[in-house]
Amino acid sequence: MTEALQVDGVTVTFGTFRAINNLTFHVDYGTVCAIIGPNGAGKTTLLDAITGKSSVSNGCITLDRRIELTKLQEPEIVLAGVGRKFQKPSIFEALTLMQNLMLALNVSKRRTIMELFSLPTAQQVALIEQTFETIGMADQHDQIAGTLSHGQKQWLEIGMLLMQEPRVLLLDEPVAGMSDSETERTADLIAKLKSPDRAIVVIEHDMEFVEKVADRVIVLDGGQLLVEGRMDAVKSDPRVVEVYLGR
Numbered sequence: 001m002t003e004a005l006q007v008d009g010v011t012v013t014f015g016t017f018r019a020i021n022n023l024t025f026h027v028d029y030g031t032v033c034a035i036i037g038p039n040g041a042g043k044t045t046l047l048d049a050i051t052g053k054s055s056v057s058n059g060c061i062t063l064d065r066r067i068e069l070t071k072l073q074e075p076e077i078v079l080a081g082v083g084r085k086f087q088k089p090s091i092f093e094a095l096t097l098m099q100n101l102m103l104a105l106n107v108s109k110r111r112t113i114m115e116l117f118s119l120p121t122a123q124q125v126a127l128i129e130q131t132f133e134t135i136g137m138a139d140q141h142d143q144i145a146g147t148l149s150h151g152q153k154q155w156l157e158i159g160m161l162l163m164q165e166p167r168v169l170l171l172d173e174p175v176a177g178m179s180d181s182e183t184e185r186t187a188d189l190i191a192k193l194k195s196p197d198r199a200i201v202v203i204e205h206d207m208e209f210v211e212k213v214a215d216r217v218i219v220l221d222g223g224q225l226l227v228e229g230r231m232d233a234v235k236s237d238p239r240v241v242e243v244y245l246g247r
């Protein structure tokens, strides 16, 4: 398997507190990696470190073993191919779904002013159509985004991220607040997003969902890697039961 993301000996500190402590792991292309762990384990801080929102005091994070993300600024990390979805959807509620995807397309890559005001290319139109299919909203191009359900807004935002054609997709609690049927559809969507040229990292507290979508699970506790492996092994590991699942 080809490694997409390498986290190598990473420490993130806030004052004297180590929110992430000497953490090392990698994520392969074509796989979904779930990061789980109790509140305060450092999951969000880890995504902040990968995306350049928090600076790393030790260690490095690389994409494709050659692009050192820890040396880049947040917008450069996006351009390098790392897309992040925050827990709360941040779509443009007053615009249609098509307009949301078009806007995301335009901000996703460095474009000249001329390109911003020109019609999308055939390749871009194909990407938009394919994305509508992927998120299961192909018949809703002209719907106003503000009228969507919570789950549909999350799928639209995932669609907006796909406009960047990210090589690494980071999803922070994608099913929080969703109904059971929306959660199920999100699991199907993540399965569809798996591709040989993409790695997916999901932070989630819903263990049933994690079991459905994740190829590999990383358990964090106190900013350190407690256990990693397949969910069936991880969930019966006594250390994981003690600090997280048994609570």
Ligand SMILES: Nc1ncnc2c1ncn2[C@@H]1O[C@H](COP(=O)(O)OP(=O)(O)OP(=O)(O)O)[C@@H](O)[C@H]1O
Pocket (backbone or CB within 6 Å): 014, 017, 019, 037, 038, 039, 040, 041, 042, 043, 044, 045, 046
């Ligand atoms: N900006 C900050 N300044 C100081 N401490 C912080 C900051 N951000 C996070 N922390 C601390 O770092 C630790 C890890 O927080 P983080 O939000 O990464 O945990 P988490 O695993 O995402 O938790 P949750 O599941 O509750 O979202 C916590 O103890 C938190 O209080």
